[in-house]
Amino acid sequence: MEPNVNVNDVSRISAGTVIKGEINSPSDIRIDGTFDGKVFSKGRVVVGEKAVVKGDLVCQNVDFWGTMKGNFYVKDTLSLKSGCTVDGDLHVKRLQVELDAKFNGNCRMLGDGEFEKLASQITGQPVQAPRPVQPQPVPGK
Numbered sequence: 001m002e003p004n005v006n007v008n009d010v011s012r013i014s015a016g017t018v019i020k021g022e023i024n025s026p027s028d029i030r031i032d033g034t035f036d037g038k039v040f041s042k043g044r045v046v047v048g049e050k051a052v053v054k055g056d057l058v059c060q061n062v063d064f065w066g067t068m069k070g071n072f073y074v075k076d077t078l079s080l081k082s083g084c085t086v087d088g089d090l091h092v093k094r095l096q097v098e099l100d101a102k103f104n105g106n107c108r109m110l111g112d113g114e115f116e117k118l119a120s121q122i123t124g125q126p127v128q129a130p131r132p133v134q135p136q137p138v139p140g141k
Helices: 114-123
Strands: 011-013 018-025 029-031 034-041 044-047 052-059 061-064 067-069 072-080 085-087 090-097 102-104 107-109
Touching: 011 018, 029 034, 034 044, 034 114, 044 052, 052 061, 052 114, 072 114, 090 114
Parallel strands: 011 029, 018 034, 029 044, 034 052, 044 061, 052 067, 052 072, 061 072, 067 085, 072 090, 085 102, 090 107
Antiparallel strands: none
């Protein structure tokens, strides 16, 4: 979780909870239970050690300790932590893999603009890229 994120802005699936369906969140998500379906988040997704995810995960960043049977679509960084198991394909800009992380599937490194195209295909809705920051004029020049 980012240091400036309010704990009340984080959606959480607690250990022992089982959910089937689709989650669409503008903020961070933490999964410690079982989720079967699609997860869409404009923030970070954290998946705990005992969590099980079956389906697609589309988000900005992921810290992953659990078990996954499905595909990742990550705009920035996917961190596969020691002890995790992933059976599926990775579509990421950056990938960090710790020792003892298990991954079975294909990995595709995304270039600029590719995430938005893939995410739109998965969600069925257009996903907008962040607007580029315009340089500010320097006073006196």
